[in-house]
Amino acid sequence: MTMPWGLAACIVDMVWAVLAGWVSTCLVIANEVARGMRSGEIGPFVVG
Structure with missing residues (x-):
């Protein structure tokens, strides 16, 4: 089952944001x- 282009673009936009x-x-x-x-x-x- 493939993902619609609109959903893929929405996911990419959210990840980019x-x-x-x-x-x-x-x-x-x-x-x-x-x-x-x-x-x-x-x-x-100062470390340590």
Whole structure:
């Protein structure tokens, strides 16, 4: 049984929207961390 083209396109659109939102969120978080490190609000990360 095959999937109709309209349903396949809808699924691809939803997956694309989720991935775009995830990437956007990661970039916003990275930008905020970088801004905090530049301004001195966040110091170097100490591991161990």
